Amino acid sequence: MKHLRFTSLGLALVALFTTTPAFANSWYEIELIAFSRSADKSLKEQFEAPTQVLKTSNAMDLMRPLVQPAVADLIQAVPACTPPQTTPAADSTAAPIAEPAPVSATVQQQIQQLLTEHQQNKQNQQTVVAENSLDVQLDPEPVVTSLFQLNFQNCQMEQWDLDGQLTSRALTSEELALQLPTPTQIPATFTGDGVAKDNAYLVGPNDLQLKNLAYQLQREAGKQLLLHTAWRQPLVSGRNSRSHWYAGIYQNEEAAETEQTTDLMQQVQQQLAAVQQGQSSLQLWYSPWQFDSLVQLRLGRFIQFDGTFYLRQTEDTNQPAQLAIKQSARLTLGQIHYLDHPRLGVIIQVKRFTPPEATVATTL
Numbered sequence: 336m337k338h339l340r341f342t343s344l345g346l347a348l349v350a351l352f353t354t355t356p357a358f359a360n361s362w363y364e365i366e367l368i369a370f371s372r373s374a375d376k377s378l379k380e381q382f383e384a385p386t387q388v389l390k391t392s393n394a395m396d397l398m399r400p401l402v403q404p405a406v407a408d409l410i411q412a413v414p415a416c417t418p419p420q421t422t423p424a425a426d427s428t429a430a431p432i433a434e435p436a437p438v439s440a441t442v443q444q445q446i447q448q449l450l451t452e453h454q455q456n457k458q459n460q461q462t463v464v465a466e467n468s469l470d471v472q473l474d475p476e477p478v479v480t481s482l483f484q485l486n487f488q489n490c491q492m493e494q495w496d497l498d499g500q501l502t503s504r505a506l507t508s509e510e511l512a513l514q515l516p517t518p519t520q521i522p523a524t525f526t527g528d529g530v531a532k533d534n535a536y537l538v539g540p541n542d543l544q545l546k547n548l549a550y551q552l553q554r555e556a557g558k559q560l561l562l563h564t565a566w567r568q569p570l571v572s573g574r575n576s577r578s579h580w581y582a583g584i585y586q587n588e589e590a591a592e593t594e595q596t597t598d599l600m601q602q603v604q605q606q607l608a609a610v611q612q613g614q615s616s617l618q619l620w621y622s623p624w625q626f627d628s629l630v631q632l633r634l635g636r637f638i639q640f641d642g643t644f645y646l647r648q649t650e651d652t653n654q655p656a657q658l659a660i661k662q663s664a665r666l667t668l669g670q671i672h673y674l675d676h677p678r679l680g681v682i683i684q685v686k687r688f689t690p691p692e693a694t695v696a697t698t699l
Contacts, residue, residue: 361634362690364538366545366565367580368682369626373557374650378677384655385621385645389629394577397537397566402521406449407511409442410490446485449515450492454483521582521624524549525564531691535568535578545671548682558680561626567688570634578632583625586647621645621657638666638685646679 400408483494491503492510529539542565543549549563562582570576622645633639644660662674666685674681 364688385659391579394579538565581624
């Protein structure tokens with residue numbers, strides 16, 4: 336019996352080691368293409384409008400750091416802003432410490448431009464307060480914009496005051512919390528640097544596998560490529576993975592208000608048509624992006640895909656200004672799946688990905 340138990344234990348260990356690569360290969364590469372179609376007014380189907388805001392608070396957002404990075408993230412990416420390291424002694428056998436890489440001119444320009452705008456906004460606010468003040472001021476001095484720049488050697492703000500004196504101070508939490516302005520439009524092809532990470536990350540531009548398909552969609556009449564992206568991430572069996580993806584033109588609240596007031600008759604006709612179709616009389620904008628989506632993947636015996644998509648449209652006034660589209664499908668690894676809708680098309684492919692050994696070790 337002891338021999339049989341030992342043999343069973345040995346078989347169990349063999350099974351454990353043989354199944355380890357399968358467990359380690361819990362990483363997957365997901366490629367997503369979304370495109371819109373021109374309105375077909377011959378269709379009598381009435382599409383749904385969003386009934387609630389897209390809930391993306393607990394969803395993974397790999398686009399945000401590239402679309403609207405914070406100043407703190409930019410500063411942390413500057414090698415010269417890392418804590419200084421001591422230089423080894425002359426008789427030390429330790430390897431010499433590499434000097435920090437030169438600071439990117441693009442990063443410097445982004446940070447300085449953002450801080451400049453912030454400084455000007457603060458001065459404009461102070462000017463408004465002064466104008467509304469009841470205190471009498473004789474011969475008010477003109478507001479002079481202070482000159483300042485970021486010293487990337489020690490992450491200090493070097494600022495010249497109105498007297499021409501150079502002062503140095505640390506960046507405030509308010510300045511670190513600032514974010515770069517949202518771009519007016521996101522490129523349809525959206526990728527990252529492709530560098531392997533311990534958690535989910537965007538692939539590089541050369542890693543997109545469905546380039547020819549996206550190119551064909553761009554050339555077809557009546558179709559607009561909204562987003563083509565791909566990312567890699569580990570999936571855990573039985574757990575949902577939710578990610579937020581958006582693209583197209585960004586429409587802020589001021590632009591939306593202007594649009595609603597410029598063509599009042601068109602708005603009234605749209606509301607009347609919605610009431611006649613049995614919809615709510617309120618057609619609200621629930622997303623500032625032309626295309627906004629929440630993608631959910633669940634790993635089990637198969638991969639369950641559930642997507643919620645919001646799409647703005649202005650061509651057909653008989654339809655809501657923003658459409659709410661939901662799609663679900665069971666995905667087969669390696670196959671290209673096409674989710675069809677009269678106004679939106681979604682192409683998705685999920686396949687296994689073998690990460691570098693260092694990433695696998697960290698993930699496990």
